[in-house]
Amino acid sequence: MNKPLASIGLDADNFWSYKRTHGDADWVERPSYLPVLTERMITSFSKHQIKPSVFVVGADAAAADGPDFVQALTEYGCEIGSHSYEHEPWLHLYSPQELRDELKRTEDALQAAGAPKPRGFRAPGFAMSPDLMRALVELDYDYDCSVLATWIGPVARQYYLRTNKTLTKSEREDRKALFGSLWDAGLPNKPFTWKAPCCEVDGRTLPAVQLTEVPVTVFPMARVPIHASYVIYLSGYSVPVAKAYIKAALAFCKATGTQPSLLLHPLDLLDGSDAPGLEFFPGMNMPLGKKQEMLDFILEAFAKQYRLVNLAEHAESIKGIPVRERGIDVLARGREVNPAQPKN
Numbered sequence: 001m002n003k004p005l006a007s008i009g010l011d012a013d014n015f016w017s018y019k020r021t022h023g024d025a026d027w028v029e030r031p032s033y034l035p036v037l038t039e040r041m042i043t044s045f046s047k048h049q050i051k052p053s054v055f056v057v058g059a060d061a062a063a064a065d066g067p068d069f070v071q072a073l074t075e076y077g078c079e080i081g082s083h084s085y086e087h088e089p090w091l092h093l094y095s096p097q098e099l100r101d102e103l104k105r106t107e108d109a110l111q112a113a114g115a116p117k118p119r120g121f122r123a124p125g126f127a128m129s130p131d132l133m134r135a136l137v138e139l140d141y142d143y144d145c146s147v148l149a150t151w152i153g154p155v156a157r158q159y160y161l162r163t164n165k166t167l168t169k170s171e172r173e174d175r176k177a178l179f180g181s182l183w184d185a186g187l188p189n190k191p192f193t194w195k196a197p198c199c200e201v202d203g204r205t206l207p208a209v210q211l212t213e214v215p216v217t218v219f220p221m222a223r224v225p226i227h228a229s230y231v232i233y234l235s236g237y238s239v240p241v242a243k244a245y246i247k248a249a250l251a252f253c254k255a256t257g258t259q260p261s262l263l264l265h266p267l268d269l270l271d272g273s274d275a276p277g278l279e280f281f282p283g284m285n286m287p288l289g290k291k292q293e294m295l296d297f298i299l300e301a302f303a304k305q306y307r308l309v310n311l312a313e314h315a316e317s318i319k320g321i322p323v324r325e326r327g328i329d330v331l332a333r334g335r336e337v338n339p340a341q342p343k344n
């Protein structure tokens with residue numbers, strides 16, 4: 001009965017946001033798969049008796065099908081977190097004021113759609129900056145969960161930029177830090193606290209930062225991703241290898257005392273017929289049944305070892321226990337963030 005806890009969060013990236021990151025011009029029509037996704041999520045969550053956090057994009061909450069999505073998940077018992085308003089993976093380029101506006105706008109949209117004020121935030125494309133952490137503190141967030149402490153982000157970006165021939169020069173500029181920096185691999189894999197002293201910038205006093213971070217767990221030591229999309233993609237080559245991979249990851253989590261946070265994506269529950277045109281995305285050529293079987297295996301493996309909770313409860317659980325601390329300035333390394341940084 002006394003299992004340690006692990007958390008589950010789903011980033012509700014919509015059809016249009018994948019198209020936008022990919023540089024497809026028709027993203028502006030904002031195609032959405034939220035109605036079918038709502039049903040798939042609730043079916044899968046009920047089957048496993050889990051109530052994950054769902055990080056919703058503000059523009060989706062404000063769209064015609066947004067309130068139904070937000071309300072169905074809220075009524076089911078999911079925590080609704082903020083996943084920014086526009087889902088721009090170059091959020092690290094935003095100024096402090098732009099960040100505050102983006103966060104506030106998202107909160108307003110989520111609340112108008114029927115959710116309580118979000119307590120947690122996950123950055124699109126793991127695009128963090130020191131200013132982002134300050135903005136989250138200023139707007140009274142309980143936790144951030146945007147860290148993916150892997151070295152694979154820059155490798156994935158190189159692959160993405162090399163295989164994408166349609167991006168313009170300025171689109172390439174925006175995507176220069178897509179999927180994170182190599183420095184991120186040096187961040188903790190277990191929950192920790194972001195810290196920064198109070199300081200003055202341009203005559204404005206910025207508050208001190210103390211903010212709980214619940215990273216998306218990566219394979220301990222090897223620092224490679226273990227989120228569902230990667231494991232499902234791997235299962236397209238070999239189901240036994242994918243199963244062995246997740247079992248090994250959980251064994252390493254246990255051995256290192258890591259209480260993991262598992263990341264899910266809509267595409268784990270959708271196939272090519274639900275989102276035509278996303279064939280470029282890994283795993284989108286797999287039939288839905290195969291993906292679901294693998295996702296079931298992952299969720300059962302987690303449930304065997306852990307009591308599965310949402311991110312807010314995971315963040316709450318580390319309050320009062322000693323955890324590592326990291327200065328927010330580390331986020332300015334390896335990615336060109338908005339240049340107006342405090343000098344301290």
Ligand SMILES: [Zn+2]
Binds near residue numbers: 011013083087123125
């Ligand atoms: Zn996202």
